[in-house]
Amino acid sequence: MARNVEFDEELAISRAMDVFWKKGYNGTKMRDLTEAMGINSSSLYNSIGDKHELFIRCIKHYTESRMAAATKQLGRIKSPLKALEKFIQSSVYAITNEPNSCLAIKTTFEIAASDEKVQKVIKADNKFTYNLLIDLVNKAIEKKEITVSQDAEMLTDYIMNHFSGWHESFIIHQDKARIKKMADFLLAQISK
Amino acid sequence: MARNVEFDEELAISRAMDVFWKKGYNGTKMRDLTEAMGINSSSLYNSIGDKHELFIRCIKHYTESRMAAATKQLGRIKSPLKALEKFIQSSVYAITNEPNSCLAIKTTFEIAASDEKVQKVIKADNKFTYNLLIDLVNKAIEKKEITVSQDAEMLTDYIMNHFSGWHESFIIHQDKARIKKMADFLLAQISK
DNA sequence: ATTATTTTGAAACATATGTTACAGAATAGT
DNA sequence: ACTATTCTGTAACATATGTTTCAAAATAAT
Numbered sequence: 231m232a233r234n235v236e237f238d239e240e241l242a243i244s245r246a247m248d249v250f251w252k253k254g255y256n257g258t259k260m261r262d263l264t265e266a267m268g269i270n271s272s273s274l275y276n277s278i279g280d281k282h283e284l285f286i287r288c289i290k291h292y293t294e295s296r297m298a299a300a301t302k303q304l305g306r307i308k309s310p311l312k313a314l315e316k317f318i319q320s321s322v323y324a325i326t327n328e329p330n331s332c333l334a335i336k337t338t339f340e341i342a343a344s345d346e347k348v349q350k351v352i353k354a355d356n357k358f359t360y361n362l363l364i365d366l367v368n369k370a371i372e373k374k375e376i377t378v379s380q381d382a383e384m385l386t387d388y389i390m391n392h393f394s395g396w397h398e399s400f401i402i403h404q405d406k407a408r409i410k411k412m413a414d415f416l417l418a419q420i421s422k
Numbered sequence: 423m424a425r426n427v428e429f430d431e432e433l434a435i436s437r438a439m440d441v442f443w444k445k446g447y448n449g450t451k452m453r454d455l456t457e458a459m460g461i462n463s464s465s466l467y468n469s470i471g472d473k474h475e476l477f478i479r480c481i482k483h484y485t486e487s488r489m490a491a492a493t494k495q496l497g498r499i500k501s502p503l504k505a506l507e508k509f510i511q512s513s514v515y516a517i518t519n520e521p522n523s524c525l526a527i528k529t530t531f532e533i534a535a536s537d538e539k540v541q542k543v544i545k546a547d548n549k550f551t552y553n554l555l556i557d558l559v560n561k562a563i564e565k566k567e568i569t570v571s572q573d574a575e576m577l578t579d580y581i582m583n584h585f586s587g588w589h590e591s592f593i594i595h596q597d598k599a600r601i602k603k604m605a606d607f608l609l610a611q612i613s614k
Numbered sequence: 615a616t617t618a619t620t621t622t623g624a625a626a627c628a629t630a631t632g633t634t635a636c637a638g639a640a641t642a643g644t
Numbered sequence: 645a646c647t648a649t650t651c652t653g654t655a656a657c658a659t660a661t662g663t664t665t666c667a668a669a670a671t672a673a674t
Contacts, residue, residue, distance in 0.1 A: 232618070232619035232620035232621080232670085232671065232672060232673090233619075233620045233621050233622085233669080233670045233671045233672080234620080234621080234670090234671075234672085235620090235621070254448060254532055254533075256446060256448035256449045257448045257532075257533070259660080259661065259662085260661065260662055260663080261660090261661080261662095269622085270621095270622060270623055270624080271623095271662085271663075271664090272621080272622065272623070272624090272663095272664080272665085272666095273621065273622055273623085275662095275663070275664080276620085276621065276622085277621085280662075280663075281662065281663090330535070331531065331535070335531060335590060336531045336532070338590050338593055338594065339523065339527060339528045339531040339532065339589075339590070339593070340446055340449075340528070340531065340532055341446075341449070342593055342594070343522070343523070343593050349594070352594060353594055356594050378611075379607065381603070381607075384600075384603045384604060384607060385607075387591065387600055387603070387604055388604050388607055388608075390587070391584065391587025391588060391590065391591055391604060392583065392584070392587060393587065394586040394587045394589075394590045395582070395583025395584060395585065395586045395587050396583060397531075397586075398527060398530050398531070398583065398586045399579065399583055401530055401531070401534055401535050402530065402534070402541070402544060402545055402548050408576075408579055411573070411576045411579070412576060412579055412580050412583060415571065415573075415576060415577075415580055416580075419570075419611060424640085424641065424642060424643090424648070424649035424650035424651080425639080425640045425641045425642080425649075425650045425651045425652090426640090426641075426642085426650080426651080427650090427651070428640090428651070428652075451630080451631065451632085452631065452632055452633080453630090453631080453632095461652085462652070462653055462654080463632085463633070463634085463653095464633095464634080464635090464636095464651085464652065464653070464654090465651070465652060465653085467632095467633070467634075468650085468651065468652085469651085472632075472633075473632070473633090
């Protein structure tokens with residue numbers, strides 16, 4: 231028996247996410263957010279909550295979108311090693327072509343250590359990727375597509391942990407070729 | 423013909439560094455800094471400058487200390503591969519025992535992409551480590567201690583780029599064993 | 615059409631924040 | 645001891661910042 235929300239909440243979250251992505255949590259001001267979202271702060275507080283709650287929504291949006299994309303992309307690939315390759319190559323593409331480095335990694339280094347709620351979202355995202363990859367690694371080991379190590383857990387960690395270094399490298403050098411060479415070497419290492 | 427500065431500037435910088443290290447650039451307030459440094463803002467502005475200049479001094483202090491420590495530690499080791507091992511093991515120790523993750527990496531992800539002066543310091547630090555390591559890698563390749571690849575530049579990048587992933591992992595899981603296993607695997611990979 | 619309820623916009627609020635002003639204290643060189 | 649100069653502490657300043665207030669607008673259900 232009353233008025234409905236006027237703005238598209240998902241679109242607004244996505245716009246806010248872009249601001250946080252570029253400026254970080256502490257670097258983003260409420261006025262940056264309301265301007266980008268195209269709504270007034272009273273509407274924001276009324277429908278979503280304060281800055282921190284909005285940030286949580288934004289990083290959830292970010293991580294959930296990535297999860298959906300990864301699941302979709304890897305689903306149809308039969309060879310587990312080929313799927314791993316695809317995942318790594320997609321990461322390289324994102325790292326070297328997106329305007330900002332990964333929001334999850336930036337958030338991890340900026341505030342995850344001191345913000346429990348944020349850490350929970352980051353952990354969930356990490357766990358998802360870990361589960362996705364360890365499944366592939368296990369299958370690849372079974373099929374003898376991977377023989378470099380039998381320790382699937384370590385190997386999954388090992389693979390995953392390359393991405394933030396690649397982001398770091400790209401922030402510093404903006405050199406796509408360097409990232410590609412490292413990725414090729416990683417792939418060569420695990421493909422034997 | 424006048425009064426001298428009362429406080430120990432290097433000590434004050436070191437105290438300020440600890441605050442930035444823990445809270446990040448945007449998360450640190452001037453009053454956090456003056457309190458930790460034990461001086462008031464007029465002395466700070468009078469002797470060092472504004473927040474940004476102080477930050478530059480702090481990250482320079484951080485990176486220069488690390489450079490000195492690395493040079494000192496690796497100088498006496500004869501085998502280049504052993505020196506690489508030592509560097510990696512020292513990094514693992516720092517990552518899993520220091521109260522905050524690397525200030526240079528945190529800074530890279532927080533503001534290096536949008537702050538030229540900061541980026542310059544970060545680049546210099548990166549270049550120093552790169553030069554230190556590529557020298558070892560080249561010598562190790564010459565001595566046939568490393569045979570996994572002949573591309574010293576790529577291999578140096580490859581080794582260096584593990585550290586931020588290990589930091590990320592430790593922030594998320596606080597599990598020393600996971601970092602150690604990855605480091606051991608990396609060492610096994612390059613030691614053949 | 616009325617009503618009860620919710621959303622929205624403009625403005626304001628309380629506090630935080632980076633920085634400066636200035637008077638007095640301190641001191642290196644004379 | 646004097647003096648010119650610099651440093652220090654207190655307080656304040658101007659603006660930024662996260663959040664709230666409240667009246668008016670909108671609308672779903674009756």
